[in-house]
Amino acid sequence: xxxxxxxxxxxxxxxxxxxxxxxxxxxxxxxxxxxxxxxxxxxxxxxxxxxxxxxxxxxxxxxxxxxxxxxxxxxxxxxxxxxxxxxxxxxxxxxxxxxxxxxxxxxxxxxxxxxxxxxxxxxxxxxxxxxxxxxxxxxxxxxxxxxxxxxxxxxxxxxxxxxxxxxxxxxxxxxxxxxxxxxxxxxxxxxxxxxxxxxxxxxxxxxxxxxxxxxxxxxxxxxxxxxxxxxxxxxxxxxxxxxxxxxxxxxxxxxxxxxxxxxxxxxxxxxxxxxxxxxxxxxxxxxxxxx
Numbered sequence: 001x002x003x004x005x006x007x008x009x010x011x012x013x014x015x016x017x018x019x020x021x022x023x024x025x026x027x028x029x030x031x032x033x034x035x036x037x038x039x040x041x042x043x044x045x046x047x048x049x050x051x052x053x054x055x056x057x058x059x060x061x062x063x064x065x066x067x068x069x070x071x072x073x074x075x076x077x078x079x080x081x082x083x084x085x086x087x088x089x090x091x092x093x094x095x096x097x098x099x100x101x102x103x104x105x106x107x108x109x110x111x112x113x114x115x116x117x118x119x120x121x122x123x124x125x126x127x128x129x130x131x132x133x134x135x136x137x138x139x140x141x142x143x144x145x146x147x148x149x150x151x152x153x154x155x156x157x158x159x160x161x162x163x164x165x166x167x168x169x170x171x172x173x174x175x176x177x178x179x180x181x182x183x184x185x186x187x188x189x190x191x192x193x194x195x196x197x198x199x200x201x202x203x204x205x206x207x208x209x210x211x212x213x214x215x216x217x218x219x220x221x222x223x224x225x226x227x228x229x230x231x232x233x234x235x236x237x238x239x240x241x242x243x244x245x246x247x248x249x250x251x252x253x254x255x256x257x258x259x260x261x262x263x264x265x266x267x268x269x270x271x272x273x274x275x276x277x278x279x280x281x282x283x284x285x286x287x288x289x290x291x
Contacts (some may be wrong), residue, residue, distance in 0.1 A: 123139075149181065164186070
């Protein structure tokens with residue numbers, strides 16, 4: 001008998017086969033292990049006065065051996081300034097804390113949708129308010145193009161109901177989606193775009209966390225059958241995310257604590273109801289009001 005887990009495994013194998021790229025791979029010398037790169041960047045950003053020699057010594061304390069030139073190359077690739085200049089700049093974490101209420105972050109992720117013609121990749125664009133953790137799905141499309149990107153920017157900055165009203169900064173990575181025309185629309189609305197260094201997802205951690213959440217808690221547990229099915233799944237997750245999901249970044253509280261007025265009963269023996277979404281993939285439990 002075919003089980004749901006078998007279907008999901010077939011779906012993942014189909015995606016893996018589509019993007020395997022085995023025939024296009026070339027040989028070559030392996031690069032520095034990614035975990036070591038992360039350590040180099042971590043040591044440099046957490047210790048602005050540390051140069052390559054000091055970072056090399058710290059790595060050696062942990063049993064890792066990297067040359068100064070390799071460390072320097074890693075820092076350059078990740079957009080980290082050399083020690084003298086780095087020590088004179090404001091740390092990213094400090095900037096975020098002092099401007100939290102006026103910063104939003106944006107990113108996108110892709111989803112493979114199963115159709116009669118095979119797998120079709122969709123791009124999902126979202127924006128997240130760093131302070132409240134509220135998320136807005138800015139767009140969903142198969143092939144992003146300039147006109148669509150600029151329209152998304154205009155929608156986000158609309159004076160009446162734009163998601164970025166009242167914001168002064170928007171964090172984004174170096175993806176081609178964030179074009180000069182997109183940034184120009186935001187600049188006209190008084191919003192400054194903060195383009196992150198290459199390969200630095202840790203600097204956009206809140207947005208990265210949302211991608212992880214929607215995939216691991218929702219999209220990885222179903223096979224999207226067409227665009228409409230994908231839109232419904234994303235819409236249901238976002239509503240669950242806002243009303244029914246506890247967030248570590250908010251002291252394990254709900255974003256909008258109005259999902260159930262009777263939810264503060266506190267009696268462990270009180271009847272409990274379950275609210276299901278997407279056939280039980282998403283769940284929320286609350287006290288059942290007394291009859």
